[in-house]
Amino acid sequence: MPSKVTLTFADFGGEKSSFAVEVDEITGGTFVANDALIDTLVTEVGKITEGLLVKDTRLYQQTGTGTGEAAVATAQRESKWLLTYEDDITLKRYQREMPCPILTGGKLLPGIEGLADLTETDMATFVTAFEAIVNSPDGNVVSVISLRHVGRNN
16 A cells, blocks of 8 residues: 655745645655655655645654745645646646746746746656655556646635
8 A cells, every 4th residue: 555745835925725646655674764755755746836835744653844924925735736747657647736836047937828847957856756665556666747837826
């Protein structure tokens, strides 16, 4: 059974929004390696979002990492990265939303509204970190298909 990681962010107004994914099963034998991969994923998510990480919840632990509000006014929970990824075995596609995306610094492809450039440095390292530890709900390895900027109401 896969483990789960949930990252909760506060936007500029202090409103909370979460991003959750299934990851490789954490056991006594895999704890150190998989925990390090999750740490890397958390770091890479921080490079493509601008909300304040206020809680890092792992199936085996929950860590409060801060309270308050994000530092920049553009960090809004209604603004999201829509992450699409695919199970490499079943080819089923899944989507997750990640709040408070950073949209500057070359993270978006020119001429294609809202689509992230997965070759941009921060995006590429996020994809590598994501694919290294995240599983599909069926427990299989996954491949990132795209990240797209979307807006949500409340």
